[in-house]
Amino acid sequence: MSLPQRDDAFLANLGRIYGTYVGGFIAFVATLAILEQMGVPDRIIGYLFVFFTLAVYAGIGIVTRTVQVSEYYVAGRRVPAVYNGMATAADWLSGASFVGMAGTLYALGYDGLAYVIGWTGGYVLVAVLVAPYLRKFGAYTVPDFLAARFGGNLARLVGVLVLFACSFTYVVAQIYATGIIASRFLGISFEVAVYVGLAGILLCSMLGGMRAVTWTQVAQYIVLIVAYMLPVAILSAQKFGFPLAQVTYGAVLQEIAVLEQDLLARGLATAETLKPHLAPFTSLDPLNFFALIACLMVGTASLPHILMRYFTTLSVRDARRSVGWSLLFILLLYVTAPAYAAFAKLEIYQNVIGAGLEALPQWIYTYGKLGLVDICGAHAASPDAVQAACAAVPGNDGVLRLPDLAIDRDVIVIAMPEIAGLPYVIAGLVAAGGLAASLSTADGLLLAIANAMSHDVYYRTLDTRAPASRRLVMARVLLLGVAVLAAYVASTRPADILSVVAWAFSLAAAGNFPAIVLGIWWKRCTSAGAIAGMVAGFGVTLYYLAMTQYGGMAEWFGGKNISAALFGLPVGFAVTILVSLATPAPSREVQALIDDIRKPSGGPLMRDGPL
């Protein structure tokens, strides 16, 4: 139906297309660097970066448009493992990971590594327990699988509810991040920038669904990983003559440990205010450290927008292998983040703390003006403002002490080019990378939400005889609707929503994981058991989150609410198992279905119409 020659041409030339793209991207950055040397103002460089990268993504989105249902929902199931790995990595690495991870590690030291471990180890669970089996089943969405395994639309709708709960706040946060970055680099107001971001997102996903999102995500991954690794590599090369910061920051860690002792000896920090970078369990006690790792891992293996990426591979074998590639591409960012944190901490302990208030480096004021760096409790907008604020602080005698300084976690990555004294083109590159990270994650999430609504709610529940053309129109209308709604919510700067994004992992873990895993691995798991388990696990987690955050409820056993699935997950498993054992075993057909899901051979079980 839809230009099969072009399909084949695109897939057959993947290597050449993305090779050219990488070469073009390098040439583009080099051109901008030359333009900067010739005196083109920073603002124009920023504009060029944002508009050219958006134009490339939109171009890919238009070239890969489709009118076929299976192309729209699962990219025709022929994405090679390596490319699916890159697309998953872009899907996974959000704007918050890109700009915030290093800052979290800066603030928490060793304890922040719980995020690094949790957000990578979950892929082992994806590979072993979930992805190959869902790929074999051949679903379009995660609720699709739940409906087939647990007989009917009740399981499907509970699945849609869980999906919506863990994806919507997440997508709002991504659009918010695109708005922040676009407004900072284009100099337009935040409310307008949100809709610029929205346009970028829709251009990538509207016309081609999963197929277009896959191929733009590959392009976005390349931009974001280059943008993330380059500044810290230059920094490492400047300091050690060797660009692999991931290796050289060991020496930085040792210098930090020496400086920490020095700060204590000089009275610039006290034992209460200084958390040694290398010491474990200073911010999170061991219970919370390991609970957080567990919740993030299980959450990873339950997030619908990640799981659905593995529906697009050529085969079950490729789905497994693709998880390995995803993890490898994700790891590149996560092993770099601790290096960022270490280099930033060294710079700050060396050149900022202990400096006279009149001799602070320039970047402090650049970001102080934006409200991201506070000194002595006030925004560090200018040398005068800093001195005035510190004069009012008892015990400050004109020298910056550690407790006087408060840095927003996003500053570590954004300000790194400036801290290292690099040209503005690198800062523009970092902005383009952050934009790529948030756009790609927003695309994946929007598609997950809109597909669940168009496929599961509209087609499978409301109008089961809708022809392919009408289903695709519905899919696009719903995508547009969800996107506009999310952009509208983001434009109101919803502080509440942004603070609850981390909840998505616990909600997904407790709501989806027991039903999906037991549905595949335990034939005795019944519909009633799975539905009761989903409702109970999700309900307990949501109750705990809401009551500890807003209801003033005390924490249970001291578990922080970011790891709320610590309680919801065991409840979900227990309820699923107990109710399953109390209800009659699943029918022979369902048992045969499970046997088929487990075997890679035989092709997908779920077949759609000829279109």
Added chain:
Amino acid sequence: MTGRADTPGSRDRIWWHRTLRLAAIVLGMWAVFGFAVHGLVVPLNTMVIAGFPLGFYMAAQGSLIAFVVLVFWFSARQDRIDREAGVAEPDPAREELPQ
């Protein structure tokens, strides 16, 4: 892909048993690198390699690398189990097509 001589039922049982065993091994390794190693962070930190205390290194890089190796090893191993039991997918010619 041969071996039709065995009854399909018993062959499937052996295949599923091997699959379960592999999953248990991989999840065991996952628990070691995801949790157990980090429980030993304090004693491990007394060893310092190239500036990295070993406990810190395991959390920042070591476990992550172990996870990647583990997933690739698992997918190769599971593929072999599937092939030997004759339940693997046929290798499609088009799989080699995209570069």
